[in-house]
Amino acid sequence: VYNLSKFGKFHPGGHSVLRPYAGKDASEAFWGLHRIEVLTKYQNLKIGRVKGGKTSIVATYDPTDVCKVPYTEISYFQGFRSPYWDDSMLAVRKYVAEFREKELRPICEMYEKDGKYPPVEP
Numbered sequence: 001v002y003n004l005s006k007f008g009k010f011h012p013g014g015h016s017v018l019r020p021y022a023g024k025d026a027s028e029a030f031w032g033l034h035r036i037e038v039l040t041k042y043q044n045l046k047i048g049r050v051k052g053g054k055t056s057i058v059a060t061y062d063p064t065d066v067c068k069v070p071y072t073e074i075s076y077f078q079g080f081r082s083p084y085w086d087d088s089m090l091a092v093r094k095y096v097a098e099f100r101e102k103e104l105r106p107i108c109e110m111y112e113k114d115g116k117y118p119p120v121e122p
Helices: 015-022 026-032 036-041 088-114
Strands: none
Touching: none
């Protein structure tokens, strides 16, 4: 359960897209539009769990997995074949995802937490 009452001003769609789901289960609408990283990023908005609910999906998240949200990944990664892609691209995608999580995410989170921009290097 997430408290989004103060989050509307930060949400790209604003309060108007969140309001219809206030106090309701918005799981289906959420997963139709968002990647798991959103829940990971906004763990500070989590206020509890539904009694008898499932284990947190965030706890089982592997950032190298291919996302199942439509149009968030190249269609080849979601099972569609292409003459321009092959399985070696899955290895490249996994390598880049591991680099992003290990090297870049901590830096990005540090600057986001501090509310500062990273320095511009010449």
